[in-house]
Structures are given as structure tokens and as C-alpha cells.
Amino acid sequence: MSELAKHSEILFLWDAKMTNPNGDMLNDNAPRYDESDRKAVVSDVRVKRTIRDDLQDRKGKTIFVNNAEQVQSAETRFKELKDALKLKDDKEVFLHCIDNRLFGGVAPKSNIQIIGAVQFSWAKSLNETETILSQGTGAFGKDNSQNKTFRTDNYIPYGLFAMYGTINSLNAKKSNASEDDIADMLDSMWQGTKLLNTRSKVGQKPRVLIRVVYKDTYMIGLLDELVKIENEDSQQIRAFDECELSFKSLINSLKNMGEKIEKVVIFYDSSAQKYIDDFKDTGLNLEIKEL
Template sequence: MIQKKEILFLWDGENWNPNGDMLNDNAPRIDEETGVAEATDVRIKRTIRDELIKKEGEDAVFIKEYKRDENILDCKTAIRENGIDIKQSKADLEKEILSRFIDIRAFGGVLPVSDKDEMKKDKEITTAGLQFTGPVQFRMSKSLHRVSVEHIKGTGAFASDYSDTEAKKQKQQATFREEDFLQYALFATYGVMDNYNAKKTDFSEEDAQKVIDALWYGTKNLITRSKMGQTPRFMLVITYKDDRFAGDLNNNLDFIGKKDDEAIRNIQDYTIDFTRLKAKLARYAESIEKIEYFVDYDFEQNHKDQFESDWIKIER
């Protein structure tokens, strides 16, 4: 069983789309009232899963895309694709899945196993589904400032429906694309690793280190067209002796911009004031076993005078 941990993670990017909204033409998620950008916990967990697959292999992660003849498979079929015997007892099913898949141990999940028709036909199948509450959970990530969105129009390389005979149609048949990008955003992600739920899923300290590393390195390694240049800037990992914890760490930072929020374009255009965060952690000092941190070189140069001497720098 792990000790309770809190994570505060700062990450940024330029000319990018950190988390497209499928209900809004995949545009970056923006809180219309405040003007800050958002990224869901699902996006954060996907970053971690992608990196775990790279480091631990495909077989270590359950929630991923399964395909057969270009068709995407559902969860019930995916369980069978992994060679899991669905006729074993529910307890044995849970044990096998938790022992094999680090993402289920970490994040939990609701996994359909069989349906009523199949269970009627085969009385040896007694489990309809499994549900795990994962110890690792993240809040909706928000940028620490209002963001500027750039709308881009362009043409594709190929026509959408080429005509051999009609010249007028040939001129009109180029494909067009429109998309939105954030010109810059610095996000704060807050997460908790809960010791009680960790016991239920057998989530270990070794697992915790792998997830933390995957969040840090996976953010940088996520090299796609819309996310090229994502950079992990700073991560604070607080390990507690008991069940008390500070909470709400992302709302205890002060963003000090050197220009208007929407005009910010890179890490040199602002600083982060840690004063309120450090004051809050000081109130929980008796419950804190250690405070560790990852840091990017540029962020460290701009903020190292704010780091406490007893914080332990992680270098691995």
C-alpha cells in the first residue's frame, strides 16, 4: 500500500491544442466565462497510459484502442483479446485484471464482461461486469491565465471528390480545413494518490513512481501535430505520513504576468509566486514526510529562489 500523495504539475505549450472538444469541432476547451483553457482528467490519464505503453509495453495497459479488421472493439471483446478467462469467479477475474494492468490499478474503471444473453447460454459465466475505484485521480486542469485563441484556415493536399471531366468542379474540389489553436497556455494539474483505494487495487509505491514519471516524461513525449512542443515545467510530489493532506494546491499559486494574459507567448512573460502554496503546506508540516519535485531548466532558472531547501529534487 502506498502513502497518500498529492501532485501539482505545471505544463505548457505554444501554438497547440492540448485537449480538443469533440462537441465543438475539436477546438481547444475554453471556459467562456473566465477565458481560461481547460484539459480533462481523461486527457491527463491518456498521456500517462501512452507513456506507460512505451515504457512497460502494450500488455501493461488495458484501456487502449483494440482493432480487428479496422473495427474498434468493445470492452467485452477486449477482455477476451487479452486471453482472460471470463468463466472464472468474479474474485479471480478482479485479481487477474489488477495484477496485469497498471492503468486499472491506478485509475480504476467500469469493465463490462458479459451480457444477459451470453450468460443465459453459458451458465459457467457468472460475472456481468467489474468496477474498480482507482486511487489516482486528477481534477480538471486549467490554465493559470486567460488565453488567446488563433483561428487557422488552410487547404488539403488532395481533392475530396475529383471529377475527370468538369473543369469547374475540379477548381472547387480542394479540401479545406479550419482549426483553432492556443497561442500559449500554462496549465496547472492537481492530483491525489489515495492510500485507501490503493489498498483495494494493490497499487504500490513502484506503481506510483511509474505513473508520476509517465506524467512528467509523457507530456514531453506526446509528439503529435496538435501537441508538438508540450513541455513539463514543474511537478511537486508531496508524500504524507498519515491521512491528512493540504488539498486544492492548484488554487494556491499566483500568476504574475509581465504583460496582459492574452499577449503571453512563452515562459519568459511571467513568473509564478509560490508564497500561498508554501504557507498552506507549512500548516501540514507535521503530516508531511517529504516534498519532491521535478523541474525544467528554464522554469528552475526563473523560480529557484522560491524552492524550499528541504524540497528534494528528482533526477531520474
């Protein structure tokens, strides 16, 4: 295993077009939405689900909170893994799962509770948007006049989201989260978002993913608040190339705290190239990669 995960902050920007990025099960699965500022909302649980699914399905990693056909309790899943792995030490079984090392987890009867190295906040769209309710029908069989079904679609026209995350090196020591684990997680954040292919989730794309790695346990904090959208009427935005973004506050904060920063890792889509160029004059140690 590689070295333990380093103290870091994460900023992830992705957008959602004509889709439901995070349905609220307590509200007929309508998109999560804040009426006060007219912005769409995505929970940390939704993004962690994207990461977990990609780690399991594409990368073949063992995860604890899996997408099993039948709902399992934590103890049932723990026993299943223990039997399969043939390991005697309960903590070793638990931390064999990459999502437990990253996000932490609980197996109450086994007296295991791990605080993960990685935590994400809820994300809001940088732009104002709205929720749209659309109704449609479908039919099955040779005769379309029979077996008709009715459906209701609830989506947002467009949302550009900024999610903030932290990697705590002190918790990494407790959960054994490694730099390899972080690399896998970031890759699955990016690629997993691209691969969302359910009817309600397709239409999302990663644009920029930034990881600020620190030399010690310092953090700037809330990097998502340092990126702004400057369109006068942001509710009218319908595509990423219509967004007018400013990373000025983020770049200034990074420059001011440069002595505390080991490196800044930036992944970006070609559509965000013009924003990435602004980081190159900061004097920071940069690792930049187009994906």
C-alpha cells in the same frame, strides 16, 4: 511488488504553445475554453490518455484502456486479456493492468468495479488566453492544382496549465496500486507530455511536477489554487519565460503542515529553476530532480 501507494497530492504544471491541448469533440474539436474567465481547459481524461499511451508504448506496460485500432467494449478487452494472460481469477486479470490499479475501471458483466488510487481534476490555464481559428490548404500528387484538401486549425497561442491530483492510500489497498506504479505514472506524465507528437498536440512541455507525500491520510487540498500568475496582462504571454509565477501560498501551506508531511518530491525543467530554489528553505524533506 513494492509497498502500496502512499497518501499524496500532486501538482503538475505544463504549457502548450500554438497547439490544441484538449479538443472538444462536441464543438468541432475546438480547444476546450471557458468564456467566463477566458482560460483554456484540459480534462483529466486527456492527461490520463497521455499517461496510458506512454506506459504502453515506451514502458511496455499492460493497460486496460488501450489505443487499439478498433474500438473495444470493456468486456471484449477483458476477455482478450484473460485469454492472453491465462489467469483464472477475474480480479487478478483486471488488476494486472497498471491503469486499472492507478485509475480504477469497470467490467460490468464480470461484476468488477475498482475505484483507483489516483484521481485528477480538470485543469485550467493560469493565464488568460484565446482560441484562434486558422484555415489552410494542402495538395497531393505531382500537380498541386489537383487533389487539394482544406483544413481548419483551432489552437490557443499559449497556455500554462496547473492540474491537481490525489493519491488515496485507502483506495490503493483495494486496487493494489504500488509506489512503483506511482513512480511509473509520474514518469509517464512528464515524458509522455514531451512525446505528444500528433499535429494537434505537439507543442507541449512539462515545467514542474510536485508530489506531496503525507504521513497519514491528511491532505492540504487543491494545490493548483495555491499557484498564481502575476502578469498584469496574462493574455499577452507567449512563452514560459514571460510568466511571472508565485508559489508563495503553496510554500506557506507546506511549511504550516510540515509535521504531517513525509516528503515533497519535485521534478522540474531547467526553465523553472528560479522557482524551485524557493522551496529549499522550507525545512521539509525534499527530493528535487531536474529532468
